[in-house]
Amino acid sequence: MADKCDLCLLGLIILSSLLTGTSGDDDVFISSGENVSLSYNKTLSDCNSTTWTYYNGHSAEVELITGGIKNKDSERHERLSLESDCSLNIKNVTVEDYGLYICQQYVNGERQGPDADVSLHVLHVSVSPSSSSSSSSSSSSQTEISPGRSVTLSCQLYSLYTCDYLVRSEGFELLWVNQAGVDLRTDSRYQILLSSAPDRCIILTLTTTLLNEDDNREWRCQLTRKNQLETSVRYTVKYSDPADTASETEVSVTAGSLYRVIVIIVEIAVFAAPTVILLQIICARRAGRKDSKHPEEIEMPTILE
Structure with a gap:
Protein backbone atom coordinates (compact mmCIF):
# COMPACT_ATOMS: atom_id res chain seq x y z
CA MET A 1 0.00 0.00 0.00
CA VAL A 122 22.46 13.27 -11.64
CA LEU A 123 24.68 12.28 -14.57
CA HIS A 124 27.27 9.63 -13.74
CA VAL A 125 29.91 7.60 -15.61
CA SER A 126 31.24 4.22 -14.49
CA VAL A 127 33.92 2.05 -16.09
CA SER A 128 34.50 -1.66 -16.54
CA PRO A 129 36.45 -3.83 -16.11
CA SER A 130 36.20 -3.06 -12.42
CA SER A 131 39.75 -4.34 -11.93
CA SER A 132 41.19 -1.18 -13.50
CA SER A 133 42.20 1.53 -11.05
CA SER A 134 40.20 4.71 -11.34
CA SER A 135 39.94 8.09 -9.68
CA SER A 136 37.32 10.80 -9.74
CA SER A 137 37.35 14.55 -9.23
CA SER A 138 34.61 17.16 -9.20
CA SER A 139 34.30 17.36 -12.98
CA SER A 140 36.31 14.50 -14.45
CA SER A 141 37.27 10.88 -14.03
CA GLN A 142 40.17 8.81 -15.24
CA THR A 143 41.23 5.20 -15.35
CA GLU A 144 44.58 3.44 -15.71
CA ILE A 145 44.41 0.43 -18.02
CA SER A 146 46.76 -1.23 -20.51
CA PRO A 147 46.43 -0.69 -24.28
CA GLY A 148 44.99 -3.61 -26.20
CA ARG A 149 42.29 -4.26 -23.60
CA SER A 150 38.59 -3.62 -24.10
CA VAL A 151 36.97 -0.96 -21.93
CA THR A 152 33.30 -0.08 -21.47
CA LEU A 153 32.14 3.31 -20.20
CA SER A 154 28.57 3.57 -18.99
CA CYS A 155 26.96 7.02 -18.88
CA GLN A 156 23.81 7.03 -16.74
CA LEU A 157 21.22 9.68 -15.98
CA TYR A 158 19.54 9.14 -12.59
CA SER A 159 16.12 10.76 -12.58
CA LEU A 160 12.61 10.43 -11.14
CA TYR A 161 11.11 11.24 -14.52
CA THR A 162 10.23 8.59 -17.08
CA CYS A 163 12.19 8.20 -20.29
CA ASP A 164 9.11 8.97 -22.37
CA TYR A 165 8.81 12.34 -20.69
CA LEU A 166 12.48 13.27 -20.80
CA VAL A 167 13.29 11.97 -24.27
CA ARG A 168 10.09 12.40 -26.24
CA SER A 169 8.46 15.38 -24.53
CA GLU A 170 11.50 17.40 -23.48
CA GLY A 171 13.99 16.28 -26.14
CA PHE A 172 16.75 15.05 -23.82
CA GLU A 173 19.61 13.07 -25.34
CA LEU A 174 22.88 11.51 -24.20
CA LEU A 175 25.90 11.67 -26.49
CA TRP A 176 29.46 10.35 -26.33
CA VAL A 177 31.84 12.81 -27.99
CA ASN A 178 35.62 13.17 -28.31
CA GLN A 179 37.74 16.13 -27.23
CA ALA A 180 36.78 18.02 -30.38
CA GLY A 181 33.08 17.49 -29.68
CA VAL A 182 32.57 15.01 -32.55
CA ASP A 183 29.83 12.44 -32.01
CA LEU A 184 31.53 9.05 -31.54
CA ARG A 185 28.68 7.28 -33.29
CA THR A 186 30.36 8.35 -36.51
CA ASP A 187 33.47 6.26 -35.68
CA SER A 188 33.20 2.50 -36.26
CA ARG A 189 35.75 1.61 -33.55
CA TYR A 190 33.21 2.59 -30.87
CA GLN A 191 30.19 0.43 -30.06
CA ILE A 192 27.46 2.55 -28.50
CA LEU A 193 24.30 1.10 -26.96
CA LEU A 194 21.26 2.90 -25.51
CA SER A 195 19.18 1.34 -22.73
CA SER A 196 17.27 2.24 -19.56
CA ALA A 197 16.54 1.09 -16.01
CA PRO A 198 13.91 1.94 -13.36
CA ASP A 199 16.06 4.52 -11.54
CA ARG A 200 18.31 5.38 -14.48
CA CYS A 201 16.16 6.72 -17.25
CA ILE A 202 18.91 6.81 -19.87
CA ILE A 203 22.01 4.59 -20.04
CA LEU A 204 24.47 5.07 -22.91
CA THR A 205 27.40 2.63 -22.98
CA LEU A 206 30.55 3.06 -25.03
CA THR A 207 32.78 0.05 -25.70
CA THR A 208 36.13 0.15 -27.51
CA THR A 209 39.53 -1.54 -27.62
CA LEU A 210 42.23 0.82 -26.40
CA LEU A 211 45.00 1.79 -28.80
CA ASN A 212 48.46 3.15 -27.99
CA GLU A 213 47.38 6.62 -29.08
CA ASP A 214 44.50 6.58 -26.58
CA ASP A 215 46.87 7.54 -23.74
CA ASN A 216 45.51 10.73 -22.08
CA ARG A 217 42.59 10.74 -24.51
CA GLU A 218 39.41 12.35 -23.22
CA TRP A 219 35.85 11.26 -23.92
CA ARG A 220 32.81 13.20 -22.78
CA CYS A 221 29.27 12.13 -22.08
CA GLN A 222 26.94 15.04 -22.72
CA LEU A 223 23.34 15.53 -21.66
CA THR A 224 21.52 17.86 -24.04
CA ARG A 225 17.97 19.16 -24.19
CA LYS A 226 16.84 20.21 -27.66
CA ASN A 227 20.53 20.44 -28.65
CA GLN A 228 21.35 22.67 -25.67
CA LEU A 229 23.97 21.35 -23.24
CA GLU A 230 22.69 20.73 -19.70
CA THR A 231 25.72 19.00 -18.14
CA SER A 232 28.55 16.62 -19.08
CA VAL A 233 31.08 14.22 -17.58
CA ARG A 234 34.66 13.90 -18.87
CA TYR A 235 36.51 10.60 -18.83
CA THR A 236 40.25 10.28 -19.46
CA VAL A 237 42.30 7.15 -20.09
CA LYS A 238 45.86 7.28 -18.73
CA TYR A 239 48.37 4.50 -19.32
CA SER A 240 50.92 3.52 -16.68
CA ASP A 241 54.49 4.79 -17.20
CA PRO A 242 56.60 1.94 -18.71
CA ALA A 243 59.62 3.13 -16.68
CA ASP A 244 57.66 2.73 -13.47
CA THR A 245 56.57 -0.74 -14.54
CA ALA A 246 60.17 -1.76 -15.35
CA SER A 247 61.40 -0.40 -12.01
CA GLU A 248 58.72 -2.31 -10.13
CA THR A 249 59.64 -5.49 -12.04
CA GLU A 250 63.35 -5.06 -11.25
CA VAL A 251 62.63 -4.57 -7.56
CA SER A 252 60.39 -7.64 -7.59
CA VAL A 253 63.07 -9.78 -9.28
CA THR A 254 65.77 -8.59 -6.84
CA ALA A 255 63.58 -9.34 -3.84
CA GLY A 256 62.74 -12.75 -5.26
CA SER A 257 66.42 -13.63 -5.83
CA LEU A 258 67.36 -12.59 -2.29
CA TYR A 259 64.55 -14.72 -0.91
CA ARG A 260 65.76 -17.79 -2.84
CA VAL A 261 69.36 -17.30 -1.56
CA ILE A 262 68.14 -17.12 2.03
CA VAL A 263 66.08 -20.27 1.54
CA ILE A 264 69.12 -22.16 0.15
CA ILE A 265 71.33 -21.06 3.06
CA VAL A 266 68.73 -22.17 5.58
CA GLU A 267 68.32 -25.54 3.85
CA ILE A 268 72.12 -26.11 3.85
CA ALA A 269 72.32 -25.20 7.53
CA VAL A 270 69.48 -27.57 8.42
CA PHE A 271 70.98 -30.55 6.58
CA ALA A 272 74.63 -29.82 7.50
CA ALA A 273 74.09 -29.43 11.24
CA PRO A 274 73.59 -33.18 12.01
CA THR A 275 76.68 -34.09 9.97
CA VAL A 276 78.88 -31.63 11.87
CA ILE A 277 77.59 -32.88 15.21
CA LEU A 278 78.30 -36.53 14.20
CA LEU A 279 81.86 -35.68 13.17
CA GLN A 280 82.42 -33.94 16.50
CA ILE A 281 81.21 -37.03 18.40
CA ILE A 282 83.50 -39.38 16.41
CA CYS A 283 86.53 -37.16 16.94
CA ALA A 284 85.79 -36.89 20.66
CA ARG A 285 85.52 -40.68 21.03
CA ARG A 286 88.80 -41.27 19.20
CA ALA A 287 90.59 -38.74 21.37
CA GLY A 288 89.20 -40.42 24.49
CA ARG A 289 90.47 -43.88 23.47
CA LYS A 290 94.04 -42.60 22.95
CA ASP A 291 94.09 -40.97 26.39
CA SER A 292 92.93 -44.20 28.10
CA LYS A 293 95.83 -46.43 26.77
CA HIS A 294 98.45 -47.77 29.36
CA PRO A 295 102.00 -46.34 29.09
CA GLU A 296 103.39 -49.76 28.10
CA GLU A 297 100.88 -50.01 25.33
CA ILE A 298 102.11 -46.83 23.83
CA GLU A 299 104.28 -47.64 20.88
CA MET A 300 107.83 -46.31 21.14
CA PRO A 301 109.33 -44.76 18.09
CA THR A 302 111.93 -46.88 16.31
CA ILE A 303 115.49 -45.66 16.91
CA LEU A 304 117.63 -45.77 13.83
CA GLU A 305 121.09 -47.13 14.22
Missing part, protein backbone atom coordinates in the same frame (compact mmCIF):
# COMPACT_ATOMS: atom_id res chain seq x y z
CA ALA A 2 2.84 2.36 0.89
CA ASP A 3 4.49 1.69 -2.48
CA LYS A 4 1.25 2.58 -4.27
CA CYS A 5 0.98 5.82 -2.29
CA ASP A 6 4.56 6.73 -3.15
CA LEU A 7 3.88 6.12 -6.83
CA CYS A 8 0.73 8.22 -6.68
CA LEU A 9 2.60 11.05 -4.97
CA LEU A 10 5.34 10.93 -7.57
CA GLY A 11 2.79 10.93 -10.38
CA LEU A 12 0.99 13.94 -8.91
CA ILE A 13 4.25 15.86 -8.55
CA ILE A 14 5.27 15.21 -12.15
CA LEU A 15 1.75 15.97 -13.44
CA SER A 16 1.70 19.21 -11.47
CA SER A 17 5.00 20.31 -12.93
CA LEU A 18 3.78 19.52 -16.44
CA LEU A 19 0.50 21.42 -16.04
CA THR A 20 2.05 24.48 -14.40
CA GLY A 21 4.95 24.65 -16.81
CA THR A 22 7.50 24.71 -14.02
CA SER A 23 9.48 21.76 -15.38
CA GLY A 24 12.83 23.12 -16.52
CA ASP A 25 12.87 26.09 -14.14
CA ASP A 26 12.74 23.68 -11.18
CA ASP A 27 14.93 20.96 -12.72
CA VAL A 28 18.63 20.85 -11.91
CA PHE A 29 21.02 18.64 -13.87
CA ILE A 30 24.42 17.98 -12.33
CA SER A 31 27.32 15.57 -12.75
CA SER A 32 28.30 13.30 -9.87
CA GLY A 33 31.15 14.66 -7.78
CA GLU A 34 30.18 18.31 -8.28
CA ASN A 35 28.60 20.74 -5.82
CA VAL A 36 25.09 22.06 -6.34
CA SER A 37 22.85 24.74 -4.82
CA LEU A 38 19.06 24.31 -4.85
CA SER A 39 17.49 27.76 -4.68
CA TYR A 40 14.35 28.90 -2.86
CA ASN A 41 12.58 32.23 -3.15
CA LYS A 42 11.92 32.67 0.54
CA THR A 43 8.88 34.50 1.87
CA LEU A 44 10.25 35.32 5.34
CA SER A 45 13.34 37.38 6.06
CA ASP A 46 15.19 34.59 7.87
CA CYS A 47 15.55 30.81 7.46
CA ASN A 48 14.72 29.74 11.02
CA SER A 49 11.34 28.48 9.83
CA THR A 50 12.65 26.75 6.68
CA THR A 51 12.21 23.05 6.04
CA TRP A 52 13.82 21.05 3.21
CA THR A 53 12.33 17.62 2.51
CA TYR A 54 13.76 14.92 0.22
CA TYR A 55 11.89 12.23 -1.71
CA ASN A 56 13.39 9.65 -4.14
CA GLY A 57 10.38 7.57 -5.11
CA HIS A 58 11.57 4.47 -3.23
CA SER A 59 11.14 5.38 0.43
CA ALA A 60 9.29 7.80 2.67
CA GLU A 61 10.03 11.52 2.69
CA VAL A 62 13.04 12.59 4.77
CA GLU A 63 13.41 16.01 6.38
CA LEU A 64 16.95 17.23 5.72
CA ILE A 65 16.49 20.69 7.25
CA THR A 66 13.99 21.42 10.02
CA GLY A 67 13.58 24.96 11.34
CA GLY A 68 16.79 26.00 9.61
CA ILE A 69 18.79 23.24 11.36
CA LYS A 70 20.27 20.16 9.67
CA ASN A 71 18.85 16.81 10.65
CA LYS A 72 21.81 14.81 11.99
CA ASP A 73 19.95 11.54 11.42
CA SER A 74 20.28 12.06 7.67
CA GLU A 75 23.07 10.07 6.03
CA ARG A 76 24.10 13.10 3.96
CA HIS A 77 23.95 15.76 6.69
CA GLU A 78 27.73 16.36 6.54
CA ARG A 79 27.44 17.32 2.88
CA LEU A 80 24.53 19.70 3.39
CA SER A 81 24.48 23.38 4.31
CA LEU A 82 21.92 26.17 4.28
CA GLU A 83 22.69 29.54 2.68
CA SER A 84 21.48 32.87 4.05
CA ASP A 85 18.83 32.94 1.30
CA CYS A 86 17.63 29.47 2.45
CA SER A 87 19.12 27.71 -0.59
CA LEU A 88 20.22 24.13 0.05
CA ASN A 89 23.84 23.31 -0.81
CA ILE A 90 24.94 19.73 -1.50
CA LYS A 91 28.65 18.97 -1.73
CA ASN A 92 30.14 16.14 -3.78
CA VAL A 93 26.86 15.01 -5.31
CA THR A 94 26.40 11.23 -5.64
CA VAL A 95 23.89 9.14 -7.59
CA GLU A 96 21.99 8.62 -4.32
CA ASP A 97 21.20 12.35 -4.23
CA TYR A 98 18.89 12.37 -7.24
CA GLY A 99 15.23 12.98 -6.47
CA LEU A 100 12.76 15.65 -5.44
CA TYR A 101 13.62 18.40 -2.92
CA ILE A 102 10.77 20.40 -1.40
CA CYS A 103 11.31 23.65 0.50
CA GLN A 104 8.65 25.12 2.81
CA GLN A 105 8.43 27.82 5.50
CA TYR A 106 6.26 27.60 8.59
CA VAL A 107 5.25 30.05 11.33
CA ASN A 108 3.41 28.60 14.34
CA GLY A 109 2.68 25.49 12.32
CA GLU A 110 1.16 27.42 9.40
CA ARG A 111 2.78 27.30 6.00
CA GLN A 112 3.96 30.62 4.63
CA GLY A 113 4.11 31.32 0.90
CA PRO A 114 4.42 28.80 -1.92
CA ASP A 115 6.48 25.60 -1.83
CA ALA A 116 9.60 25.16 -3.94
CA ASP A 117 9.84 21.82 -5.73
CA VAL A 118 13.28 21.16 -7.19
CA SER A 119 14.04 17.94 -9.09
CA LEU A 120 17.71 16.98 -9.03
CA HIS A 121 18.97 14.79 -11.90
Whole structure:
Protein backbone atom coordinates (compact mmCIF):
# COMPACT_ATOMS: atom_id res chain seq x y z
CA MET A 1 0.00 0.00 0.00
CA ALA A 2 2.84 2.36 0.89
CA ASP A 3 4.49 1.69 -2.48
CA LYS A 4 1.25 2.58 -4.27
CA CYS A 5 0.98 5.82 -2.29
CA ASP A 6 4.56 6.73 -3.15
CA LEU A 7 3.88 6.12 -6.83
CA CYS A 8 0.73 8.22 -6.68
CA LEU A 9 2.60 11.05 -4.97
CA LEU A 10 5.34 10.93 -7.57
CA GLY A 11 2.79 10.93 -10.38
CA LEU A 12 0.99 13.94 -8.91
CA ILE A 13 4.25 15.86 -8.55
CA ILE A 14 5.27 15.21 -12.15
CA LEU A 15 1.75 15.97 -13.44
CA SER A 16 1.70 19.21 -11.47
CA SER A 17 5.00 20.31 -12.93
CA LEU A 18 3.78 19.52 -16.44
CA LEU A 19 0.50 21.42 -16.04
CA THR A 20 2.05 24.48 -14.40
CA GLY A 21 4.95 24.65 -16.81
CA THR A 22 7.50 24.71 -14.02
CA SER A 23 9.48 21.76 -15.38
CA GLY A 24 12.83 23.12 -16.52
CA ASP A 25 12.87 26.09 -14.14
CA ASP A 26 12.74 23.68 -11.18
CA ASP A 27 14.93 20.96 -12.72
CA VAL A 28 18.63 20.85 -11.91
CA PHE A 29 21.02 18.64 -13.87
CA ILE A 30 24.42 17.98 -12.33
CA SER A 31 27.32 15.57 -12.75
CA SER A 32 28.30 13.30 -9.87
CA GLY A 33 31.15 14.66 -7.78
CA GLU A 34 30.18 18.31 -8.28
CA ASN A 35 28.60 20.74 -5.82
CA VAL A 36 25.09 22.06 -6.34
CA SER A 37 22.85 24.74 -4.82
CA LEU A 38 19.06 24.31 -4.85
CA SER A 39 17.49 27.76 -4.68
CA TYR A 40 14.35 28.90 -2.86
CA ASN A 41 12.58 32.23 -3.15
CA LYS A 42 11.92 32.67 0.54
CA THR A 43 8.88 34.50 1.87
CA LEU A 44 10.25 35.32 5.34
CA SER A 45 13.34 37.38 6.06
CA ASP A 46 15.19 34.59 7.87
CA CYS A 47 15.55 30.81 7.46
CA ASN A 48 14.72 29.74 11.02
CA SER A 49 11.34 28.48 9.83
CA THR A 50 12.65 26.75 6.68
CA THR A 51 12.21 23.05 6.04
CA TRP A 52 13.82 21.05 3.21
CA THR A 53 12.33 17.62 2.51
CA TYR A 54 13.76 14.92 0.22
CA TYR A 55 11.89 12.23 -1.71
CA ASN A 56 13.39 9.65 -4.14
CA GLY A 57 10.38 7.57 -5.11
CA HIS A 58 11.57 4.47 -3.23
CA SER A 59 11.14 5.38 0.43
CA ALA A 60 9.29 7.80 2.67
CA GLU A 61 10.03 11.52 2.69
CA VAL A 62 13.04 12.59 4.77
CA GLU A 63 13.41 16.01 6.38
CA LEU A 64 16.95 17.23 5.72
CA ILE A 65 16.49 20.69 7.25
CA THR A 66 13.99 21.42 10.02
CA GLY A 67 13.58 24.96 11.34
CA GLY A 68 16.79 26.00 9.61
CA ILE A 69 18.79 23.24 11.36
CA LYS A 70 20.27 20.16 9.67
CA ASN A 71 18.85 16.81 10.65
CA LYS A 72 21.81 14.81 11.99
CA ASP A 73 19.95 11.54 11.42
CA SER A 74 20.28 12.06 7.67
CA GLU A 75 23.07 10.07 6.03
CA ARG A 76 24.10 13.10 3.96
CA HIS A 77 23.95 15.76 6.69
CA GLU A 78 27.73 16.36 6.54
CA ARG A 79 27.44 17.32 2.88
CA LEU A 80 24.53 19.70 3.39
CA SER A 81 24.48 23.38 4.31
CA LEU A 82 21.92 26.17 4.28
CA GLU A 83 22.69 29.54 2.68
CA SER A 84 21.48 32.87 4.05
CA ASP A 85 18.83 32.94 1.30
CA CYS A 86 17.63 29.47 2.45
CA SER A 87 19.12 27.71 -0.59
CA LEU A 88 20.22 24.13 0.05
CA ASN A 89 23.84 23.31 -0.81
CA ILE A 90 24.94 19.73 -1.50
CA LYS A 91 28.65 18.97 -1.73
CA ASN A 92 30.14 16.14 -3.78
CA VAL A 93 26.86 15.01 -5.31
CA THR A 94 26.40 11.23 -5.64
CA VAL A 95 23.89 9.14 -7.59
CA GLU A 96 21.99 8.62 -4.32
CA ASP A 97 21.20 12.35 -4.23
CA TYR A 98 18.89 12.37 -7.24
CA GLY A 99 15.23 12.98 -6.47
CA LEU A 100 12.76 15.65 -5.44
CA TYR A 101 13.62 18.40 -2.92
CA ILE A 102 10.77 20.40 -1.40
CA CYS A 103 11.31 23.65 0.50
CA GLN A 104 8.65 25.12 2.81
CA GLN A 105 8.43 27.82 5.50
CA TYR A 106 6.26 27.60 8.59
CA VAL A 107 5.25 30.05 11.33
CA ASN A 108 3.41 28.60 14.34
CA GLY A 109 2.68 25.49 12.32
CA GLU A 110 1.16 27.42 9.40
CA ARG A 111 2.78 27.30 6.00
CA GLN A 112 3.96 30.62 4.63
CA GLY A 113 4.11 31.32 0.90
CA PRO A 114 4.42 28.80 -1.92
CA ASP A 115 6.48 25.60 -1.83
CA ALA A 116 9.60 25.16 -3.94
CA ASP A 117 9.84 21.82 -5.73
CA VAL A 118 13.28 21.16 -7.19
CA SER A 119 14.04 17.94 -9.09
CA LEU A 120 17.71 16.98 -9.03
CA HIS A 121 18.97 14.79 -11.90
CA VAL A 122 22.46 13.27 -11.64
CA LEU A 123 24.68 12.28 -14.57
CA HIS A 124 27.27 9.63 -13.74
CA VAL A 125 29.91 7.60 -15.61
CA SER A 126 31.24 4.22 -14.49
CA VAL A 127 33.92 2.05 -16.09
CA SER A 128 34.50 -1.66 -16.54
CA PRO A 129 36.45 -3.83 -16.11
CA SER A 130 36.20 -3.06 -12.42
CA SER A 131 39.75 -4.34 -11.93
CA SER A 132 41.19 -1.18 -13.50
CA SER A 133 42.20 1.53 -11.05
CA SER A 134 40.20 4.71 -11.34
CA SER A 135 39.94 8.09 -9.68
CA SER A 136 37.32 10.80 -9.74
CA SER A 137 37.35 14.55 -9.23
CA SER A 138 34.61 17.16 -9.20
CA SER A 139 34.30 17.36 -12.98
CA SER A 140 36.31 14.50 -14.45
CA SER A 141 37.27 10.88 -14.03
CA GLN A 142 40.17 8.81 -15.24
CA THR A 143 41.23 5.20 -15.35
CA GLU A 144 44.58 3.44 -15.71
CA ILE A 145 44.41 0.43 -18.02
CA SER A 146 46.76 -1.23 -20.51
CA PRO A 147 46.43 -0.69 -24.28
CA GLY A 148 44.99 -3.61 -26.20
CA ARG A 149 42.29 -4.26 -23.60
CA SER A 150 38.59 -3.62 -24.10
CA VAL A 151 36.97 -0.96 -21.93
CA THR A 152 33.30 -0.08 -21.47
CA LEU A 153 32.14 3.31 -20.20
CA SER A 154 28.57 3.57 -18.99
CA CYS A 155 26.96 7.02 -18.88
CA GLN A 156 23.81 7.03 -16.74
CA LEU A 157 21.22 9.68 -15.98
CA TYR A 158 19.54 9.14 -12.59
CA SER A 159 16.12 10.76 -12.58
CA LEU A 160 12.61 10.43 -11.14
CA TYR A 161 11.11 11.24 -14.52
CA THR A 162 10.23 8.59 -17.08
CA CYS A 163 12.19 8.20 -20.29
CA ASP A 164 9.11 8.97 -22.37
CA TYR A 165 8.81 12.34 -20.69
CA LEU A 166 12.48 13.27 -20.80
CA VAL A 167 13.29 11.97 -24.27
CA ARG A 168 10.09 12.40 -26.24
CA SER A 169 8.46 15.38 -24.53
CA GLU A 170 11.50 17.40 -23.48
CA GLY A 171 13.99 16.28 -26.14
CA PHE A 172 16.75 15.05 -23.82
CA GLU A 173 19.61 13.07 -25.34
CA LEU A 174 22.88 11.51 -24.20
CA LEU A 175 25.90 11.67 -26.49
CA TRP A 176 29.46 10.35 -26.33
CA VAL A 177 31.84 12.81 -27.99
CA ASN A 178 35.62 13.17 -28.31
CA GLN A 179 37.74 16.13 -27.23
CA ALA A 180 36.78 18.02 -30.38
CA GLY A 181 33.08 17.49 -29.68
CA VAL A 182 32.57 15.01 -32.55
CA ASP A 183 29.83 12.44 -32.01
CA LEU A 184 31.53 9.05 -31.54
CA ARG A 185 28.68 7.28 -33.29
CA THR A 186 30.36 8.35 -36.51
CA ASP A 187 33.47 6.26 -35.68
CA SER A 188 33.20 2.50 -36.26
CA ARG A 189 35.75 1.61 -33.55
CA TYR A 190 33.21 2.59 -30.87
CA GLN A 191 30.19 0.43 -30.06
CA ILE A 192 27.46 2.55 -28.50
CA LEU A 193 24.30 1.10 -26.96
CA LEU A 194 21.26 2.90 -25.51
CA SER A 195 19.18 1.34 -22.73
CA SER A 196 17.27 2.24 -19.56
CA ALA A 197 16.54 1.09 -16.01
CA PRO A 198 13.91 1.94 -13.36
CA ASP A 199 16.06 4.52 -11.54
CA ARG A 200 18.31 5.38 -14.48
CA CYS A 201 16.16 6.72 -17.25
CA ILE A 202 18.91 6.81 -19.87
CA ILE A 203 22.01 4.59 -20.04
CA LEU A 204 24.47 5.07 -22.91
CA THR A 205 27.40 2.63 -22.98
CA LEU A 206 30.55 3.06 -25.03
CA THR A 207 32.78 0.05 -25.70
CA THR A 208 36.13 0.15 -27.51
CA THR A 209 39.53 -1.54 -27.62
CA LEU A 210 42.23 0.82 -26.40
CA LEU A 211 45.00 1.79 -28.80
CA ASN A 212 48.46 3.15 -27.99
CA GLU A 213 47.38 6.62 -29.08
CA ASP A 214 44.50 6.58 -26.58
CA ASP A 215 46.87 7.54 -23.74
CA ASN A 216 45.51 10.73 -22.08
CA ARG A 217 42.59 10.74 -24.51
CA GLU A 218 39.41 12.35 -23.22
CA TRP A 219 35.85 11.26 -23.92
CA ARG A 220 32.81 13.20 -22.78
CA CYS A 221 29.27 12.13 -22.08
CA GLN A 222 26.94 15.04 -22.72
CA LEU A 223 23.34 15.53 -21.66
CA THR A 224 21.52 17.86 -24.04
CA ARG A 225 17.97 19.16 -24.19
CA LYS A 226 16.84 20.21 -27.66
CA ASN A 227 20.53 20.44 -28.65
CA GLN A 228 21.35 22.67 -25.67
CA LEU A 229 23.97 21.35 -23.24
CA GLU A 230 22.69 20.73 -19.70
CA THR A 231 25.72 19.00 -18.14
CA SER A 232 28.55 16.62 -19.08
CA VAL A 233 31.08 14.22 -17.58
CA ARG A 234 34.66 13.90 -18.87
CA TYR A 235 36.51 10.60 -18.83
CA THR A 236 40.25 10.28 -19.46
CA VAL A 237 42.30 7.15 -20.09
CA LYS A 238 45.86 7.28 -18.73
CA TYR A 239 48.37 4.50 -19.32
CA SER A 240 50.92 3.52 -16.68
CA ASP A 241 54.49 4.79 -17.20
CA PRO A 242 56.60 1.94 -18.71
CA ALA A 243 59.62 3.13 -16.68
CA ASP A 244 57.66 2.73 -13.47
CA THR A 245 56.57 -0.74 -14.54
CA ALA A 246 60.17 -1.76 -15.35
CA SER A 247 61.40 -0.40 -12.01
CA GLU A 248 58.72 -2.31 -10.13
CA THR A 249 59.64 -5.49 -12.04
CA GLU A 250 63.35 -5.06 -11.25
CA VAL A 251 62.63 -4.57 -7.56
CA SER A 252 60.39 -7.64 -7.59
CA VAL A 253 63.07 -9.78 -9.28
CA THR A 254 65.77 -8.59 -6.84
CA ALA A 255 63.58 -9.34 -3.84
CA GLY A 256 62.74 -12.75 -5.26
CA SER A 257 66.42 -13.63 -5.83
CA LEU A 258 67.36 -12.59 -2.29
CA TYR A 259 64.55 -14.72 -0.91
CA ARG A 260 65.76 -17.79 -2.84
CA VAL A 261 69.36 -17.30 -1.56
CA ILE A 262 68.14 -17.12 2.03
CA VAL A 263 66.08 -20.27 1.54
CA ILE A 264 69.12 -22.16 0.15
CA ILE A 265 71.33 -21.06 3.06
CA VAL A 266 68.73 -22.17 5.58
CA GLU A 267 68.32 -25.54 3.85
CA ILE A 268 72.12 -26.11 3.85
CA ALA A 269 72.32 -25.20 7.53
CA VAL A 270 69.48 -27.57 8.42
CA PHE A 271 70.98 -30.55 6.58
CA ALA A 272 74.63 -29.82 7.50
CA ALA A 273 74.09 -29.43 11.24
CA PRO A 274 73.59 -33.18 12.01
CA THR A 275 76.68 -34.09 9.97
CA VAL A 276 78.88 -31.63 11.87
CA ILE A 277 77.59 -32.88 15.21
CA LEU A 278 78.30 -36.53 14.20
CA LEU A 279 81.86 -35.68 13.17
CA GLN A 280 82.42 -33.94 16.50
CA ILE A 281 81.21 -37.03 18.40
CA ILE A 282 83.50 -39.38 16.41
CA CYS A 283 86.53 -37.16 16.94
CA ALA A 284 85.79 -36.89 20.66
CA ARG A 285 85.52 -40.68 21.03
CA ARG A 286 88.80 -41.27 19.20
CA ALA A 287 90.59 -38.74 21.37
CA GLY A 288 89.20 -40.42 24.49
CA ARG A 289 90.47 -43.88 23.47
CA LYS A 290 94.04 -42.60 22.95
CA ASP A 291 94.09 -40.97 26.39
CA SER A 292 92.93 -44.20 28.10
CA LYS A 293 95.83 -46.43 26.77
CA HIS A 294 98.45 -47.77 29.36
CA PRO A 295 102.00 -46.34 29.09
CA GLU A 296 103.39 -49.76 28.10
CA GLU A 297 100.88 -50.01 25.33
CA ILE A 298 102.11 -46.83 23.83
CA GLU A 299 104.28 -47.64 20.88
CA MET A 300 107.83 -46.31 21.14
CA PRO A 301 109.33 -44.76 18.09
CA THR A 302 111.93 -46.88 16.31
CA ILE A 303 115.49 -45.66 16.91
CA LEU A 304 117.63 -45.77 13.83
CA GLU A 305 121.09 -47.13 14.22
